[in-house]
Amino acid sequence: MRNNIGQYTNTISPLTLEDRTLRSNTLILAEVGSGKTNLACRIRNFAIDNDVPTIYFDFNNSFEEEIELRYKDEHFNYIKFEESDIFDAEFTKLTAQKKHIYMAVDPKYFTNKKDIQSRLTKTMSQNILLQNYYFFFHDIDNLNGFYTKFEDFLLYLLSFSHLQKFGFTFLAQPHSTFESQQLKLLFTFLYLGRCSNTNYFNTAVIKTLKKNEFYYQYRTAHQTLLFNAIKTNIVKIDEYILED
Numbered sequence: 671m672r673n674n675i676g677q678y679t680n681t682i683s684p685l686t687l688e689d690r691t692l693r694s695n696t697l698i699l700a701e702v703g704s705g706k707t708n709l710a711c712r713i714r715n716f717a718i719d720n721d722v723p724t725i726y727f728d729f730n731n732s733f734e735e736e737i738e739l740r741y742k743d744e745h746f747n748y749i750k751f752e753e754s755d756i757f758d759a760e761f762t763k764l765t766a767q768k769k770h771i772y773m774a775v776d777p778k779y780f781t782n783k784k785d786i787q788s789r790l791t792k793t794m795s796q797n798i799l800l801q802n803y804y805f806f807f808h809d810i811d812n813l814n815g816f817y818t819k820f821e822d823f824l825l826y827l828l829s830f831s832h833l834q835k836f837g838f839t840f841l842a843q844p845h846s847t848f849e850s851q852q853l854k855l856l857f858t859f860l861y862l863g864r865c866s867n868t869n870y871f872n873t874a875v876i877k878t879l880k881k882n883e884f885y886y887q888y889r890t891a892h893q894t895l896l897f898n899a900i901k902t903n904i905v906k907i908d909e910y911i912l913e914d
Contacts (some may be wrong), residue, residue: 676710676907696839700863705882723768730810731776746769805838860887
């Protein structure tokens with residue numbers, strides 16, 4: 671079981687993933703090169719080891735040859751989103767077999783109108799996904815139009831977070847959107863990596879962090895959301911390299 675993913679910097683205890691990680695939502699927020707993808711790979715491996723199928727949405731719309739090798743293991747199944755019957759048939763085949771999916775997505779397919787649900791949103795909120803899959807949302811280039819379509823996507827997140835069986839992980843570069851108190855309540859686990867803007871989450875610590883170091887915050891398990899104690903530590907995530 672690949673649940674040991676790193677180390678707390680102020681104690682000898684290892685940083686381990688538990689079943690609760692699969693049931694709750696995680697935010698990984700940091701600048702380029704801070705180790706977001708490495709941490710996401712660690713969480714993905716943990717889901718795979720627990721026989722939970724995963725779907726990874728790459729909002730940079732990457733071609734297959736551009737994707738990091740660490741994702742290209744025996745569970746890698748690449749598909750690029752299109753509004754076509756051919757895509758629907760291929761996607762249905764993958765989900766029916768509960769295959770792990772890496773899906774390249776152009777954010778232009780989201781709608782920016784409140785009363786219109788995009789075909790992309792409908793695809794992502796299929797019951798077979800909500801009932802069986804752990805989701806990863808990778809906003810790789812947030813200056814490339816993603817947040818102009820974010821309203822449709824945010825409404826989707828808010829609605830489907832109450833319907834899904836498993837949690838999800840969202841990876842992003844720093845953006846004022848994530849400072850919203852309402853949005854932060856979506857997440858139980860927050861990994862905040864290097865951010866040069868000290869306004870993000872109101873801490874100067876994250877400005878000095880090195881690659882694969884995160885300001886780790888999590889809400890303790892409790893029956894009521896509003897009164898959960900928040901724990902904070904600095905953690906160092908082990909570098910994951912795909913073995914041949």
